[in-house]
Amino acid sequence: MRFTQAMRSYILGDVNSHCANILALSSLLNIIGTGAFTSITVVFLLQSAQLSAHELGSGLALSGIVALGASSQAPRLIHRIGARRSLLAVTAISGAAAISYIAVRGTVSLVLIATVAIAAQRAGAVCRLVIISREFSNEQRVAIRAQLQVAANLGFGLGALIGAGALTLASIEAYNAVITFNMLTYAAAWILLRGLPGDTADGAQSRRLALHDRTFLLVSVCGAASAMHNAILPTAIPFWLAKHAGLPKPLAAVMLILNTTMVLLLQVRVARNVDSLSAARMTHRRVGLLLALACGMISLAEGSGSLAIGILLISGVVYTWAEMCQSSAAWRIAFDLIPPDSAPAYHATYSTITSLGTMIAPAVVVFVLEASGSWGWPILGLMFASACWLTGVVAGQ
Known part of the structure; x- marks a missing residue:
């Protein structure tokens, strides 16, 4: 037990609050699923959706550009319902978008689903930063952000291993299982995020x-x-x-x-x-x-x-x-x-x-x-x- 606590302190630092733990663990869960899905994305979409390489590349590029504009509206959502509720909302949207990839059958559906997924993911990152700014002192904020980075690296590595297993099986069923797993990680993260502190007024100023x-x-x-x-x-x-x-x-x-x-x-x-x-x-x-x-x-x-x-x-x-x-x-x-x-x-x-x-x-x-x-x-x-x-x-x- 002492060794485990010492390793946690060494890797994650001394900030050990309930809010910080929820943010770190929910991020870890999200990114395990994201890492697994990222590993199979290209192969899955080429085989299942029967997209050409050009359609896949242009579709993902267009989605990223459109998602920039959509995610820029995050401040309005945060001002209207608060950072915590906003984070819960975009996490739920991310989960829905994640499972929707199974239904991709062309460029249009790819752009629509990927745009929603990317925009929600970026909006969620903004929500987390607002919560960190609100809940922690100036001395603690960088340490919490570093913890999230550690969770991101660990989660993506673990997710890549899961994705590698699906690629080894090389079947649509295996890819669909990874997509479902990705959705479930968002569901688990959503449950965890409900434990965050309640919302206060967040940034009424215009962007x-x-x-x-x-x-x-x-x-x-x-x-x-x-x-x-x-x-x-x-x-x-x-x-x-x-x-x-x-x-x-x-x-x-x-x-x-x-x-x-x-x-x-x-x-x-x-x-x-x-x-x-x-x-x-x-x-x-x-x-x-x-x-x-x-x-x-x-x-x-x-x-x-x-x-x-x-x-x-x-x-x-x-x-x-x-x-x-x-x-x-x-x-x-x-x-x-x-x-x-x-x-x-x-x-x-x-x-x-x-x-x-x-x-x-x-x-x-x-x-x-x-x-x-x-x-x-x-x-x-x-x-x-x-x-x-x-x-x-x-x-x-």
Whole structure:
């Protein structure tokens, strides 16, 4: 028992409130289901819905764009019924959308269902941030956000294992079982979320207030550009290994496992060190240097020898440390700059801008690596370093 408590404290930190536990556990359940479904999405839709690759890609891309506009209305919902009730509502909608994928039979139905699912998921993230802003002190908020990140990494890894099992069976029945499981995780999360504290008035101000806050908008744009490095492991590394290096292709999976393990063990502890806005600004500048270093190391990992493999794995450690620091600094800056009485509008604006960066990041990193050849990684490192430096500067205005 003492060992279990010690490990929980080491991984999740010292914040141990009823509200924090509900948020973390419900997020874990959601993301286990999401991870399982994400693993089978492409294969399921190609086989069951009989979509072409073009129809699938364009349908998902259109859904993501439309969902941005839909999820931006989250502040209105939160103001009308409160963050807790809003979170319960969008969780129920997410569950309904999850099971509806079984009925996809064409591009139109895919776009409709995926748009609802993505919009509800993003709105739920805004609701969680508003609840964190309302229920916890400024010193606790980053720690709680770090706990949710740990839950996300753990949940996605567990879900991917479930999805891998379904892919091994390679049957429509197995894929339908995963979709049903995903829906059930939302149902279980909804039951847990009912235990959250009751609602109070949440942010009556119009979203225009956030849109007229120039400092906040600049920080959001620079932060979104900084966070585009998140496309390195899932997109840039596999692409580079496939096109430009003689290294083993499974190294991409090894680096993802390394990243997940480090985040699980260290994210909350790293977040503790970013305890003020000034610390967050300084952390962003250091992160820029670490990202430039990691990208430079990757560019040196040519060939198929053990030295190249070692360099690539070490670059993965450097990158993951930079990722954890950047995330912690971004959370601190966001929570410090957002007025508590306008949290819904500000969090929704920040989330929308960040989502835009996330959407274009894979295309950007692939384009740079493809167009720049051997200079691709140094150019990416310079881009990320510049974005991080600008974020630190703008946040101090």
